[in-house]
Amino acid sequence: MSAGPSSSGFLESSRRGVADADLRRKLENATGRHLEHVAATRAEFPAFDSERDAARRIKEDAIGRLDELLVELKNKLEANGATVFVAADAGEARDYIVNVVKRAGAKQVVKGKSMTTEEIELNPALERAGVEVVETDLGEYIVQLRGERPSHIITPAIHLSKEDIGRLFADKLGIPYTAEPETLTDAARKRLREIFLSAGVGVTGVNFAIAETGTLALIENEGNGRLSSTLPDTFIAVMGIEKVIPKLSDLPHFLEILARTGTGQKLTTYVNFISGPRGRHDADGPRAMHVVILDNGRSAMLADPVLREALYCLRCGACLNVCPVYRRIGGHAYNSTYPGPIGSIVSPNLFGSAAAELPFASTLCGACRDICPVRIDIPRILLHLRWRESVAQPAIKWPKAAVKARASVVRFARMARFPRTLRLLTRLAAPVLRPFARDGYMRRMPGVAGNWTRWGRDFPALRARRKTRQKPAEHS
Numbered sequence: 001m002s003a004g005p006s007s008s009g010f011l012e013s014s015r016r017g018v019a020d021a022d023l024r025r026k027l028e029n030a031t032g033r034h035l036e037h038v039a040a041t042r043a044e045f046p047a048f049d050s051e052r053d054a055a056r057r058i059k060e061d062a063i064g065r066l067d068e069l070l071v072e073l074k075n076k077l078e079a080n081g082a083t084v085f086v087a088a089d090a091g092e093a094r095d096y097i098v099n100v101v102k103r104a105g106a107k108q109v110v111k112g113k114s115m116t117t118e119e120i121e122l123n124p125a126l127e128r129a130g131v132e133v134v135e136t137d138l139g140e141y142i143v144q145l146r147g148e149r150p151s152h153i154i155t156p157a158i159h160l161s162k163e164d165i166g167r168l169f170a171d172k173l174g175i176p177y178t179a180e181p182e183t184l185t186d187a188a189r190k191r192l193r194e195i196f197l198s199a200g201v202g203v204t205g206v207n208f209a210i211a212e213t214g215t216l217a218l219i220e221n222e223g224n225g226r227l228s229s230t231l232p233d234t235f236i237a238v239m240g241i242e243k244v245i246p247k248l249s250d251l252p253h254f255l256e257i258l259a260r261t262g263t264g265q266k267l268t269t270y271v272n273f274i275s276g277p278r279g280r281h282d283a284d285g286p287r288a289m290h291v292v293i294l295d296n297g298r299s300a301m302l303a304d305p306v307l308r309e310a311l312y313c314l315r316c317g318a319c320l321n322v323c324p325v326y327r328r329i330g331g332h333a334y335n336s337t338y339p340g341p342i343g344s345i346v347s348p349n350l351f352g353s354a355a356a357e358l359p360f361a362s363t364l365c366g367a368c369r370d371i372c373p374v375r376i377d378i379p380r381i382l383l384h385l386r387w388r389e390s391v392a393q394p395a396i397k398w399p400k401a402a403v404k405a406r407a408s409v410v411r412f413a414r415m416a417r418f419p420r421t422l423r424l425l426t427r428l429a430a431p432v433l434r435p436f437a438r439d440g441y442m443r444r445m446p447g448v449a450g451n452w453t454r455w456g457r458d459f460p461a462l463r464a465r466r467k468t469r470q471k472p473a474e475h476s
């Protein structure tokens, strides 16, 4: 597995994704359910939009004075007893963590959910050093058992049904096949509890790092983040530089919007606060705590006045659920740790030219901007990246399919300038296409038009006759 996009290319993998009807059904079900929950929790919270504005203002301020806040955070964490390492890139972060694990003499590491450790490809590095890594978030555990990377930022196994997971657990954990979610969760919990007790090091990500107090906030639903950060003797937290916020009193604004948008909950089950290792009078907690603060291309994003807005991202995952492209192809098609609309922005900046085509993987419909809890203008940033890529490579070699699609759109645009001709052609085509229509829509179209419906899109049935305009009612 590689965290960065592979050379196989987005077009090829997206074609595979879109041709998989079973995958599309699972994605539609899961993302559809998510959007229903989000709409319901948002509707019952009238202050949602004002909280979004407050959170965005805090992010604007924090990203605007990141250097100052990071120094404050580092000083506070160190005063609390933690060791802080600032990593310029993925390699530095990996080496540091592997060394800490080796020095701790640990043979087993438990991991809470962390996209940043996916980004730096930590698991393969630890495994090369002879350390067993166990993902403890249920979704992450499932994809680890399958040898895959997560296909969603917060729902790593969104591409799998409960039947898929039942078969996986029967095969890998040796339990009798069942598709009963409670039994499956119970089997994973039992397996993971034993590992929590024996692992020497715990690693987690960070949702927010509060500069004022040197406190890390970990937001989760399963309690595995709490166990990973408190049971092992050594705890390592890995965060991007953009996770810092100024004050403890800023946090509630984010808590009000994060779960409501991310999972459709009012609040997640656990909000953990970690300010340092176990103190002299504490009964539990890690004896050593390390915080790795990662740059890895984020400073370059900060320096770009359009791109810097992407650093406001809370990794709630909502823009993936609402994106018509993601919902058709799934996360693996992006060949990147970060899929979906926000992934199409950050991946080219974190992983370089191999992800250069991702900003083109969008319809620019704006649904991502509308749902984003901190109102990131994703379409604008995607256009900026497309422009940047076009300037960098003026002789882009477009794939044949894209050239054909463009030619069709140009032909249609020309024709649309002559409404009478368009109406005539529609009238002639309507009887030919009538056998393909059901309930007012065509699910399959013949000839070149079939390119439209081949990938699960329907098309409104054409009407042969103009609707006769109703005469206005005469009043006496």
Ligand code: SF4
Residues within 6 Å of the ligand: 312, 313, 314, 315, 316, 317, 318, 319, 320, 342, 368, 371, 372, 373, 374, 375, 376
């Ligand atoms: S860009 Fe916005 S919607 Fe997408 S993951 Fe980030 S915070 Fe969530």
